[in-house]
Every structure is written in C-alpha cells, then in structure tokens.
Amino acid sequence: MTACWSCQAAVPLGEPVCGACGRIQPVDPREDCYALLGLPREFALDAAEVDGRHRERSRAVHPDRFARASPRERRFAQERATRLNDARRLLRDWRQRAAHLLRLAGQEPFGDPRAASDPDFLEEQLALREALEAARGAGDARGLEALARDAAARLGALERELAAGFADEGWYSDHAPRLARRLSRAPFLEKLAGEAGRAAALAGPQA
Amino acid sequence: MQYSQKVIDHYENPRNVGALDKDDPAVGTGLVGAPACGDVMKLQIRVSGEGIIEDARFKTFGCGSAIASSSLVTEWVKGKTVEEALQIRNTDVARELELPPVKVHCSVLAEDAIKAAIADYQRKRAAARPDGGDPGDGGPSSTRR
Numbered sequence: 277m278t279a280c281w282s283c284q285a286a287v288p289l290g291e292p293v294c295g296a297c298g299r300i301q302p303v304d305p306r307e308d309c310y311a312l313l314g315l316p317r318e319f320a321l322d323a324a325e326v327d328g329r330h331r332e333r334s335r336a337v338h339p340d341r342f343a344r345a346s347p348r349e350r351r352f353a354q355e356r357a358t359r360l361n362d363a364r365r366l367l368r369d370w371r372q373r374a375a376h377l378l379r380l381a382g383q384e385p386f387g388d389p390r391a392a393s394d395p396d397f398l399e400e401q402l403a404l405r406e407a408l409e410a411a412r413g414a415g416d417a418r419g420l421e422a423l424a425r426d427a428a429a430r431l432g433a434l435e436r437e438l439a440a441g442f443a444d445e446g447w448y449s450d451h452a453p454r455l456a457r458r459l460s461r462a463p464f465l466e467k468l469a470g471e472a473g474r475a476a477a478l479a480g481p482q483a
Numbered sequence: 484m485q486y487s488q489k490v491i492d493h494y495e496n497p498r499n500v501g502a503l504d505k506d507d508p509a510v511g512t513g514l515v516g517a518p519a520c521g522d523v524m525k526l527q528i529r530v531s532g533e534g535i536i537e538d539a540r541f542k543t544f545g546c547g548s549a550i551a552s553s554s555l556v557t558e559w560v561k562g563k564t565v566e567e568a569l570q571i572r573n574t575d576v577a578r579e580l581e582l583p584p585v586k587v588h589c590s591v592l593a594e595d596a597i598k599a600a601i602a603d604y605q606r607k608r609a610a611a612r613p614d615g616g617d618p619g620d621g622g623p624s625s626t627r628r
Contacts, residue, residue, distance in 0.1 A: 398514045
C-alpha cells in the first residue's frame with residue numbers, strides 16, 4: 277500500500293490510478309514487471325496474454341490522455357507507458373524473464389565466472405568453438421549450418437530445462453542457485469549460435 | 484570503441500596461442516568462461532621441477548581485449564615462479580593494455596584463468612603425493628592470496 281500524492285488515500289501497490297481521486301500514480305520501485313502488467317509470477321507465460329495486458333494497461337496511461345493534465349501527471353503517465361513497454365519486452369524474452377524471476381527470489385543471476393563454475397559445459401563449449409573455427413577456415417558451409425542448428429537446439433533444450441525447473445513450485449527455496457547456474461549457460465550458447473549462423477551465411481552458396 | 488595499440492598488437496601478433504598436453508603432470512589447465520559476454524578462455528602452464536613456469540599457452544574465443552589479456556598473461560608468467568604468477572592482478576593487465584571500463588572484465592577473466600591453471604597444477608601435484616609429503620615448490624601450502 278502506498279499513499280496517493282494528491283489526496284493521501286491508500287493506493288494498492290501496482291494500481292496506476294488512485295481509486296479515490298483518479299489521479300495517475302508514479303511507478304513504485306517495488307513494482308516488478310509482473311506487477312506492472314498484472315501477470316502471475318510464472319516462467320510459463322502466454323505471449324498473447326502478455327501482449328493483451330500490455331495493450332490494456334497502456335491505453336489507460338497513454339500520454340495523449342494526459343495532454344491537459346498537470347506536468348507532474350504527464351510525467352507519471354510517460355513513465356508508466358515506458359515501464360509497461362520495458363516490462364513487455366522483458367517478459368517476452370525467456371532469458372530476461374528467468375533472470376527477473378531469480379532476482380525476485382533473491383538470487384542474483386551469475387555474472388561472475390568464479391561463481392558459476394561449470395567445467396564440463398565449458399569443455400564442451402571450447403570443443404564447439406574449435407569446430408566452428410575449423411569449419412570457418414575450411415569454408416565448410418554445410419558444417420557451419422550444422423553447427424548453427426546444433427547451437428540453436430542446445431538453446432531450446434536449455435529453455436525447456438529452465439521451464440521444468442521453474443514449474444517446480446518450491447524452486448525459489450530449493451533450486452534457485454542451480455537454476456541461476458543453468459541460466460548462465462545461455463550467453464555462451466547464444467554467442468555460438470550467432471557466430472555459427474553468421475559464418476554459415478558468409479560461407480553460403482557463392483557462385 | 485578504440486582498441487589501444489597494445490591490444491591491436493596482441494590481436495594481430497598473438498603470442499603463445501596453442502595447447503600443452505593436458506595429461507602431462509607438469510601441466511596445469513585453466514578453463515574459464517565469462518557469462519557476461521559468452522567468452523571462453525583456456526590457459527595452460529608447464530611448471531619445472533623447481534617451480535618455474537617454463538611454458539604457457541592460451542586459446543581464447545572472444546573479443547580483442549580478451550585475446551590480448553590472455554596473450555599478455557602467458558607472456559608475463561613465463562620464467563616466473565608459481566607464487567609470482569599468483570600475484571598477477573587483473574588491474575595490472577587492464578593498465579598495461581589500456582582497457583576501457585567496458586572491457587575490464589576481460590582482464591578479470593585472464594586473472595581467473597591463470598589462477599585456475601595454477602590451482603589445477605597444484606591439485607595434480609597433491610594427488611600425486613597422497614601422503615601430503617614435502618610441498619616444496621608450488622605445492623598447496625605455498626599458495627598465498
């Protein structure tokens with residue numbers, strides 16, 4: 277609960293507009309992306325539902341509606357509209373969504389190489405990067421395409437693994453560090469997929 | 484973003500790219516990854532019986548700053564004792580290569596890589612002496628952080 281800046285009435289956290297006086301409220305620092313869009317804190321989200329909530333809530337705070345309101349209200353409307361856009365973008369991206377959920381559970385996603393030691397995975401990544409380098413050097417378009425497809429498949433598998441992890445209701449008390457460690461594999465796979473894809477395109481059918 | 488001349492030099496003329504025999508008992512292998520950018524860095528050292536690093540090789544998949552950082556560290560550790568090599572700080576690497584703030588994490592990765600290689604070497608030595616015997620040079624008790 278917070279107090280309306282205009283009439284001091286109690287405003288529930290996440291309510292964009294004061295129920296008593298109708299004035300638009302600033303975004304509270306405690307409002308996470310889920311709260312902003314009025315969605316449950318789940319990893320599994322329906323993309324259409326995310327878009328729908330975003331559309332509804334954006335209409336209510338569209339800056340055009342506040343063209344004749346006070347400068348403060350115009351600022352609040354602009355801020356809400358921007359934050360709604362950010363929230364939609366974040367929740368539509370499974371990697372950012374996973375990181376957001378982990379943070380809400382008090383688990384910082386691993387950015388530090390020392391914290392996320394994953395030797396077997398790194399060995400695998402090294403071998404894949406070396407294979408990519410060899411294929412690129414040899415102009416092996418087919419090999420590069422295979423590597424790009426393989427990397428994309430690994431990313432898909434990682435997303436499914438995380439989805440299964442988050443589906444376990446007790447994840448935030450038992451498994452948060454493990455999920456964070458798994459999530460830290462994503463940037464390596466994305467880099468691999470990106471490089472393999474670009475190299476395959478460059479080595480592609482050339483007359 | 485402008486790469487410094489030193490980074491460009493290491494990128495165009497990398498020193499010590501390659502690999503050492505992972506199974507050689509005198510070789511320590513450090514394999515580290517940076518989740519921030521998806522870079523992978525492998526750094527290997529071969530240590531003499533007297534605890535001097537006689538050879539070092541690296542293989543880095545990443546940006547120019549990451550390649551230069553690992554290249555520089557392999558240059559620096561050759562001829563040093565294991566203890567001296569443990570003194571290398573990422574800030575030394577960043578300063579030498581004039582890394583901008585956004586690339587300082589590459590130097591951190593290089594520091595982690597040399598420490599991981601040394602830790603691997605020391606682990607192998609300790610395993611070879613189950614009685615914990617005379618730690619001598621480069622043994623676990625000589626590790627000071």
